[in-house]
Amino acid sequence: MAQSYYSLLAFLILITLCCWRLIHNYQTRQAHKLFAEQYGCLPAPRIQNQRPWGVDRLEQIFRGDRESRLMELFMFHFRQTGNTVEEVFIGTTAFDTIEPANLEALLSTNFKDFSMGRRREITFPMFGDGIFNQEGAAWKHSRDLLRPPLQHKHYENLTAFKQGVDDLIDILSSQSAVIDLQPLFFRLTLDTATEFLFGESVNSLKAPKSANEQTFGEVFNSAQATVTQRFRLPGFYWMIGGSKFRKACNNVHCFADEIINRNLSRSSGEGRVFLDAVAESTADRDALRGQIISLLVAGRDSTACLMTWTFFLLVRHPKVLEKLRTEINCNCSDPASLTRADLRKMSYLQNVLNETLRLYPSVPVNTRTAKRTTVLPTGGGPDRTAPVLIPKGSTVAYSIYAMHRRPDLYGMDAELFRPERWDEDMPMRRDKTNATWGYLPFNGGPRICLGLDFALTEAAYTVVRLLHHFPVIRLPAGQKVEIMGVEKQTMTLVLSSTEGCMVDFASREEQEQDA
Numbered sequence: 001m002a003q004s005y006y007s008l009l010a011f012l013i014l015i016t017l018c019c020w021r022l023i024h025n026y027q028t029r030q031a032h033k034l035f036a037e038q039y040g041c042l043p044a045p046r047i048q049n050q051r052p053w054g055v056d057r058l059e060q061i062f063r064g065d066r067e068s069r070l071m072e073l074f075m076f077h078f079r080q081t082g083n084t085v086e087e088v089f090i091g092t093t094a095f096d097t098i099e100p101a102n103l104e105a106l107l108s109t110n111f112k113d114f115s116m117g118r119r120r121e122i123t124f125p126m127f128g129d130g131i132f133n134q135e136g137a138a139w140k141h142s143r144d145l146l147r148p149p150l151q152h153k154h155y156e157n158l159t160a161f162k163q164g165v166d167d168l169i170d171i172l173s174s175q176s177a178v179i180d181l182q183p184l185f186f187r188l189t190l191d192t193a194t195e196f197l198f199g200e201s202v203n204s205l206k207a208p209k210s211a212n213e214q215t216f217g218e219v220f221n222s223a224q225a226t227v228t229q230r231f232r233l234p235g236f237y238w239m240i241g242g243s244k245f246r247k248a249c250n251n252v253h254c255f256a257d258e259i260i261n262r263n264l265s266r267s268s269g270e271g272r273v274f275l276d277a278v279a280e281s282t283a284d285r286d287a288l289r290g291q292i293i294s295l296l297v298a299g300r301d302s303t304a305c306l307m308t309w310t311f312f313l314l315v316r317h318p319k320v321l322e323k324l325r326t327e328i329n330c331n332c333s334d335p336a337s338l339t340r341a342d343l344r345k346m347s348y349l350q351n352v353l354n355e356t357l358r359l360y361p362s363v364p365v366n367t368r369t370a371k372r373t374t375v376l377p378t379g380g381g382p383d384r385t386a387p388v389l390i391p392k393g394s395t396v397a398y399s400i401y402a403m404h405r406r407p408d409l410y411g412m413d414a415e416l417f418r419p420e421r422w423d424e425d426m427p428m429r430r431d432k433t434n435a436t437w438g439y440l441p442f443n444g445g446p447r448i449c450l451g452l453d454f455a456l457t458e459a460a461y462t463v464v465r466l467l468h469h470f471p472v473i474r475l476p477a478g479q480k481v482e483i484m485g486v487e488k489q490t491m492t493l494v495l496s497s498t499e500g501c502m503v504d505f506a507s508r509e510e511q512e513q514d515a
C-alpha cells in the first residue's frame with residue numbers, strides 16, 4: 001500500500017515537473033518572439049548537424065584539435081555558412097560571429113548584457129581572485145589598480161627587457177646554428193614578466209636546472225595545461241582536475257608567495273614598481289598573488305606567441321626580413337641607447353607586428369555569455385543583415401583569427417603575410433565600424449588588454465636586438481614553406497606553432513663574414 005502511494009507521488013511530481021517545463025518553455029518562446037519582433041530580429045544561418053544534440057560538432061572539434069588544425073575548421077564553417085552562425089553544441093544553442101559590428105555590440109555597446117561565463121570557476125583554483133576572472137565592481141577595481149603600474153613610463157628606457165634579451169642572445173650565440181626559438185621565447189617572456197611584476201626574474205633562460213628541482217615555469221605550465229582542458233568543456237569543467245591539479249595549483253601559489261615575500265621584505269626600489277604599487281592597495285596576500293598570477297597568464301604566453309609567429313613569418317619572407325633589417329640599421333646604431341619612442345618610430349617594424357597579430361592573433365577565439373536576452377546587430381535573415389536574438393544564457397564565440405582573414409575586410413590577398421598593407425587603403429577602412437572593430441588582437445571596449453603597449457614594446461625590442469646582433473637569420477634547409485594557415489597550430493589558451501619555430505642563425509664564421 002505504502003509502496004503504491006510513493007509510486008503515485010513520484011509519478012505526480014514527474015508530471016508536475018514536465019508540465020512546468022513545458023509551460024516555462026512556451027513562455028520563454030513567446031517572450032523571445034515578442035523581443036524578436038520588437039528589434040526586427042531574424043534567425044542566423046545554422047551550422048548543419050549530422051547527429052542529434054550537435055555531438056558531431058564536438059567530435060569535429062576534438063579531431064581538429066588532434067590534427068592541430070582547429071582554426072581551419074572554424075574558418076571552413078564561417079565560409080560555408082556565414083559570418084554569424086547559430087549552432088547546436090552538446091544540446092545547447094550557441095552563436096559564433098566574425099562580424100565587426102557584432103563585436104562592437106558584444107564588447108562595447110552591449111557590454112553590460114554579457115559576462116565571462118564560467119571563466120571564474122574554471123580558472124579559480126590556479127589563478128585565485130584576479131582581473132582576468134573578475135566581473136562587475138571587483139573587476140573595475142582591479143583595472144583601476146593595475147593600469148597605473150602598467151603605464152609605459154615604467155619601461156620607456158627598455159631596461160625591463162634588456163637582461164632577458166641579453167640572456168637569449170647568449171644562448172643563441174653559444175648553441176648550434178639551427179635552433180627552435182619558440183621554447184626560448186616562452187622562457188624570455190616568463191623572465192621579463194616576473195622581473196617586471198615581482199621585481200625579480202625567475203631566470204628561466206640562464207639558470208641551469210639542478211637535479212629534481214622543479215622550476216616556476218614547470219609548475220606554472222603544468223597547472224595551466226589543466227586549466228586549458230577545463231576551458232574545452234566549460235559545462236563539465238569540474239570533471240577535469242583532481243588531486244594532481246590541486247597539487248600543481250598549490251605549487252604555483254607557493255612559488256609565487258615565496259618570491260613575493262622575498263621581494264616585499266626588501267626595501268622598495270626601482271625594479272619593483274609593479275609589486276609595490278599593487279601591494280600598497282592590497283593588504284590581503286591572496287589577492288596580491290591572484291593579481292600577479294593573472295597577469296603572468298595574460299602576458300607571458302601571448303607575447304611569446306607573437307614573437308614566435310613573427311620569426312616564423314620573417315624567415316619565410318626574406319624580402320620582408322631584409323626591408324625590416326634596413327629600417328633597423330638606419331634607425332639603430334647602438335641598441336644600448338634605444339628607447340620605446342625609437343621603436344615606435346620604426347613604422348615597418350610596427351607593420352610587421354600588426355601583420356603578424358592579424359594572421360596569428362595570440363588569442364584566436366574567445367567567448368562571452370549572455371546575462372540577459374539581448375541582440376547582435378547583424379547576421380540574421382536571408383540577406384544576413386537583420387539583427388539576431390541572443391537568448392539569456394547563450395554563449396557567443398568570436399574568432400578573431402577568422403575575422404582577420406576576411407578578404408572583404410583585408411583584400412583578396414588576406415591570407416598572405418604582407419606588412420605593406422598597413423600603409424594602404426584596406427577595404428575595412430572604408431567603413432567606420434569595420435575600421436575600428438575589424439582588427440582586434442588585444443580585444444576592445446572596456447576589457448581591452450592592459451598590457452598592449454608592454455607586449456608590443458617587448459616584441460619590437462626583441463626583434464630589433466636579434467636582427468641587430470645576427471646579420472644572418474634564415475629558414476633552415478629542409479624546413480617546409482606552406483600556405484599561411486595550413487601549418488600545424490596548437491591551441492591552448494593561446495595559439496602556438498606545433499612544430500615550433502626553427503631558425504638558422506648561421507655558423508659563427510658565416511655571421512662574421514657577413515658582418
Ligand code: HEM
Nearest residue numbers: 298299302303306362363441442443447449450451454455
Ligand atoms: C601579444 C601579447 C598580448 C596579446 C595578444 C594580448 C591579448 C589580450 C586579449 C585578447 C585580452 C582579452 C581577454 C578577454 O577579455 O577575454 C587581454 C586581456 C588582458 N591582458 Fe593582454 N595580451 C597580450 C599581452 C599582455 C601583457 C604583456 C600583459 C601584462 C603585462 C597583459 C595584460 C592583460 C590584462 C590584465 C588583461 C585583462 C583585461 C581585463 O579583463 O580588463 N596582456 N589580452
